[in-house]
Amino acid sequence: MDKNLKRMATMQRMQVTGLELFYKKGYYNTSVDDILKELSLSKGAFYYHFSSKEDFFIQIVENLVVRKIYSMLIEPIEGHENPLDLITNCFEDALETAVHNELDYGFVLSNFINEFNGRNPKIMKHLSDILKIWEVNLVSSIQKGKFNGHIDRHVDAEGVAIYLMSSYVGIRTLMVEMAPSARKYRFMTQLRQYFKSIQTKPQTV
Amino acid sequence: MDKNLKRMATMQRMQVTGLELFYKKGYYNTSVDDILKELSLSKGAFYYHFSSKEDFFIQIVENLVVRKIYSMLIEPIEGHENPLDLITNCFEDALETAVHNELDYGFVLSNFINEFNGRNPKIMKHLSDILKIWEVNLVSSIQKGKFNGHIDRHVDAEGVAIYLMSSYVGIRTLMVEMAPSARKYRFMTQLRQYFKSIQTKPQTV
DNA sequence: ACTTAAACCGACTGCTTGGTCGGTTTATTT
DNA sequence: AAATAAACCGACCAAGCAGTCGGTTTAAGT
Structure with a gap:
């Protein structure tokens, strides 16, 4: 088999498992051995492919x-429809996977x-x-x-972008182990309310 | 001197420095020795007053x-004026200390x-x-x-509370090392915009 | 079949960590 | 001044850590 392919496969496996554990337990609280145990690989394999734990993490990022x-937060809002609708759907989807799949490492x-x-x-x-990058894309949208x-x-497009990012980052923190489904629903309702307030006002005829 | 007073003073000193370091470097990444070095105290003193690192942290919390x-987020919104004004001022103040004093351990x-x-x-x-507790107080306000x-x-009062908490928690994360002052201003502007959309609509006369 | 190098192994090192414990200092009480 | 206990000291321990390195396996090239 192509050597390069095997190399890529092993590195990929390490990175996926690495992210999973770093996400679950934190970077400093996850040892390289933890990751290797999960994969039945050895220290040698790890330091053959990566020069350090830090380098490993940066490559994961x-x-x-x-x-x-x-794929979750940028591409879905690229389009020619109403950006407020696109963003609403995007957040809806992103939060939905967060509700069901704890390991979606969505945020x-x-x-x-x-x-x-x-x-x-x-x-x-x-x-x-x-x-x-996220901010720039939101602003231009x-x-x-x-x-x-x-x-x-x-x-103010910048202001809206920051407000959106804040609320999204925040709700992801608050959804942690605290009635995530109900919170998601309430959050989305208020988001729509906010969007109503910044959309073009219908001319009073 | 009152023994109890000395005891309290030492424990207080330890907790204040402990919180400062835990906040700056994270709990798992701060050793008990780090805290003790800062205070020129010994392991013995620490484990005389606290039964473990975990217990120590819980007492700090x-x-x-x-x-x-x-004092920062709950008491300022207790009052009989317009809660939207109270919350606006409260967030304004809380974010202002966050901008100027990195160690305000505000959030x-x-x-x-x-x-x-x-x-x-x-x-x-x-x-x-x-x-x-924060949520309950916001809801009743x-x-x-x-x-x-x-x-x-x-x-929906619950929805507004969650939306407010999300955005606040989020902006605190985003203000980290990224133009905090400008972000604060933009955030507050959008918050006011949102509040306008949920306040009582003036009757069209 | 033989060579060669990539991929992987796992014992080891030096260092840091949370926690222990026998002992010393400090201050109050009698 | 002697007694007593609270407050504190710091050497020590076992466990865990990132990173090293001489060696073994695997597989492609000839």
């Missing part, structure tokens, strides 16, 4: 986390940001870059909505 | 964190919730209890606002 964020990001903040600037850089007449021309 | 949350809570989630149920219980005619009678 670059490969798995970035892609997950893209790993805020967990890790909290964990590394002020402790590991190198890793923080990678994480906040992802947030920035909202601006498009203003052009297309879906969103009131007076609203 | 019960003493320091609970009180901070009360330690979401950090710790992320850190202990799925790892230490005992500690999680204490933390989510605090969230619950909003309900009061509905009675007093400040808030539209049709809004």
Whole structure:
């Protein structure tokens, strides 16, 4: 078999399991041995493929986390329909997987940001870059909505983006072990309420 | 001097420094020795006053964190004025201290919730209890606002509370090392926008 | 079949951790 | 001044950690 293929397969397996454990137990509280035990692999295998635990984590972020964020939170809002509808559906879907599948690592990001903040600037850089990408995409989506007449021309696109990101990051934290399904429903209702307040006002005829 | 007083003073010193370091570096990433070095105290002193690191942390939560949350997020919204104004001012103040004083441990809570989630149920219980208290107080404040005619009678008080908590927890995460002052301003603007949409609609005369 | 190198093994090292414990200091009581 | 107990000290221990390294297995190339 192609050597390169085997290499990729092993690295992939390590990264997937690594993310799962880092997410569940935290980076500092997960040892390299924990991950290797799960995979029945040895220290040698690990340090053959990765130069350090930190390097390993950064590769996980670059490969798995970035892609997950893209597919869950960025691509779904790219389109020509009403961005408020797109965002609503996107959040709805993202929160739904969060309700059912505890390991969807849907919003790993805020967990890790909290964990590394002020402790590991190198890793923080990678994480906040992802947030920035999300923010940029939200902003341009909202601006498009203003052009297309879906969103009131007076609203501050940056402000809306930050408010959306805040509430999403927050609800993901609050949904942890606390009636996630009910919370999701209530959250989405209020989100729609907020959206109503920034959409183009129908001209009073 | 009163023995009890000395005892309290030492324990207080330990807890204050403990919270500071736990907040800065995380619970699992802060050793008991780190805290003791900061205070020039010994292992013996620590384990004379506290039975374990975990017990120590729980006492910090019960003493320091609970009180901070009360004084910053709960007491300021108790009053008979328009709850939406009270909450606006409360968030404004809380975020302002977060901007200027990195160590205000204003929202330690979401950090710790992320850190202990799925790892230490005992500690999680204490933390989510605090969230619950906050929630209950927000809900009753909003309900009061509905009675007093400040808030539209049709809004779901629970939903508003959860939406507020989410956005606050979220903005605290996002303000980490990323233009906190500008973000605060944008956040507050959107919060006011949202509040406008749930306040009592002026009768079209 | 033989060579070669990639992939993997696992004992080992040096270091840090939470927690213990026999002992010393400090301050109050008598 | 002697007695007593609370407060504190710091060497020590077992366990866990990231990372190393000399060696073995596996599989592709010739």
